Amino acid sequence: MGPAIRGSSDITERLRAWLEPREDEMAMLLAELVRVPTENPPGRNYRVCADLLEKKLCQAGLTCERHVSPASFASADASDETAVSLTASFGSETRTLYFHGHYDVVPAQSAEQFRPVRKEHFLFGRGCCDMKGGIVAMLFAVRALKECAVALNGKIVLTLVPDEETGGARGAAWLARQGKLGSHGIGMLLPEPTSGVVWNANRGAISLRIKVLGKSAHVGLQHRGENAFEQMLRVVERLQELKREVEQRKTGYAIGAEQSSNSILMLGGESGGGTNFNVVPGQCWFTVDRRINPEEDFDSEKDRLISVLEDCRRGGIRLEWETLQEGRAAACPENERLGRALAQSVQAISGEAPRFEMCPGLLEIRFYSAMGIPAYAYGPGLLSVAHGPNEYVDLRNVRECAAIYALTAFGMLTA
Numbered sequence: 154m155g156p157a158i159r160g161s162s163d164i165t166e167r168l169r170a171w172l173e174p175r176e177d178e179m180a181m182l183l184a185e186l187v188r189v190p191t192e193n194p195p196g197r198n199y200r201v202c203a204d205l206l207e208k209k210l211c212q213a214g215l216t217c218e219r220h221v222s223p224a225s226f227a228s229a230d231a232s233d234e235t236a237v238s239l240t241a242s243f244g245s246e247t248r249t250l251y252f253h254g255h256y257d258v259v260p261a262q263s264a265e266q267f268r269p270v271r272k273e274h275f276l277f278g279r280g281c282c283d284m285k286g287g288i289v290a291m292l293f294a295v296r297a298l299k300e301c302a303v304a305l306n307g308k309i310v311l312t313l314v315p316d317e318e319t320g321g322a323r324g325a326a327w328l329a330r331q332g333k334l335g336s337h338g339i340g341m342l343l344p345e346p347t348s349g350v351v352w353n354a355n356r357g358a359i360s361l362r363i364k365v366l367g368k369s370a371h372v373g374l375q376h377r378g379e380n381a382f383e384q385m386l387r388v389v390e391r392l393q394e395l396k397r398e399v400e401q402r403k404t405g406y407a408i409g410a411e412q413s414s415n416s417i418l419m420l421g422g423e424s425g426g427g428t429n430f431n432v433v434p435g436q437c438w439f440t441v442d443r444r445i446n447p448e449e450d451f452d453s454e455k456d457r458l459i460s461v462l463e464d465c466r467r468g469g470i471r472l473e474w475e476t477l478q479e480g481r482a483a484a485c486p487e488n489e490r491l492g493r494a495l496a497q498s499v500q501a502i503s504g505e506a507p508r509f510e511m512c513p514g515l516l517e518i519r520f521y522s523a524m525g526i527p528a529y530a531y532g533p534g535l536l537s538v539a540h541g542p543n544e545y546v547d548l549r550n551v552r553e554c555a556a557i558y559a560l561t562a563f564g565m566l567t568a
Contacts, residue, residue: 164303165501168559171297176548179289180276182209183551184269186256186285187278193257193318196234202256203237206288206313213296215241215311220333222323236315236323240333243295244308250491250565251310251341251526252291252558253517254284255317255324262542277545282534286546287344287554288313290533294558303559305566307339317517320478329520338526340491340565342558343518346534346546349503351495353529354406354511355519356417357445357482359455362438363388363462366471369428369435378433381426384470385437391461392420392441399454404446406484406511417444418458440477447484447511455479480515483522491527494564498557499531507531531557 189202203219210217220238258280261267269278276286295309312334314324321327328334335341345352365385370378396418403414419442426437445454466472485492487509499507518528533550 164301164563165556165560167301168297168556171301172293172552172555175293176274176552179293179551179555180271180548182292183276183281183286183289183546184271184278186288187269187276187281188267190261190267191257191280191315192260193316194260196236196257196316196319196323198234199237199257199315200235203239203313206256207239209292210239210241210311213292214299215243215295217241220328220331222327238315238324238328239313241311242308243299243311244305244566246307247337248307248339248566249310249337250307250562251312251335251338251521252294253312253314253325253341253343253521254288254291255314255517256285256288257315257318258283258285259318259540266542266544274548275545276548277543279544281546282346282544283539284344284346284532284534286534286551287346287532290551290554291342291344291558293552293555294562297555297559298562303563303567305562307566309562309566314517320480320515321517321520325517325520329523335521335524335526338521338524340489341518341521341526341528342495342561343516343528343530344532344554344558345512345516345530346536346539347531348535348537350409350508350510351492351499351529351531352512352516352518353487353492353509354447354484355482355514355516356447356511357449357451358478358480358515359443359445359458360476360478361441361458361474362423362477363441363472363474364436364438366473367433367435367437370433372431372433375433378435381434381437385426385439387470388462388465388472389420389439391465392418395457395461396420402446402449404448404511406447407509408511409513412513416446416449417442419444445482447482449482451481478515481519481523483516483519483528484511485518485522485527485529489527491561491565492529495529495531495557495561498560498564501560502553502556
């Protein structure tokens, strides 16, 4: 670890003193955000949530700008609701540290999850962990720097996007295509629930839905039909050959104790087909989820996957496929300046140096990494409860992360 951030002892105490009495205020804002059911898919209530966030950003004295992506960028199962991204700035000059978060959440198991419940230091509700609690921490980090009159040689841009849970088509991906993401960036922080570690890498992902076509017929006349299920098994056999090969590969990046370092090709996360037990299935479908380690070449691995399907088609199997999700792997060294500043800040606030690991899923650090901008994920909450029926966040962790983000920004923007 590098040398301590110059002047950080005094600023740490000032930031802590400002944040310490604001747990209730953080809880109130987080509860407001949780009550807006921004479920994705299909992408509901984006405008309502963006309006609320914009109001809070403006009340904090930040310069805020709205970015609306056209409906043509929506996925097939997305709602037709407007997808709004927000960027809010604090500071001046061109050197920019990005605080980046998403406000969409995975679908709830019940409507009760959008009725937040507070129990002492804990807030329960859909999205409080992934990642509306992280958004609150980042907003309060900026407020702490502003209220403590910390002079920055540069600026913080808080970027809040929708659609992350389905690949970011109308959020970060659209902003990147428009040249509205990462300008003059010296780094990016993402408040995913990382369970106390720093994620400095993520696997790439290619997710497909494959449909095999046949011809329906009554079981007594099955010779007149074409059994799509049996044809599908032939496709699966070919993909299993590829699976056995790619899953021999291992990543060199550190991973969590419960995770595997092997590359991944999962078959049949979802599947279906047919109309009745006594009818030859006219079509069957299944999903393929390919997770690609950073050391692997994304384009080559995609080509190999698609070539298996094309070979099956040339062999007489009628099939078609659609891409559900596609994102590249990303990786950033631990010893980048931002990585060192983040690690120092975590140790200063929590008392422990963080471990750097690869995230098991996709991260929006990939959009910044593709532009050569160092990017890391670190946020309040536990990955094990994100997306679950009893999702919660420890408000003390939200407050602690706010201090870590603010201190990291101080370290990056006061040189």
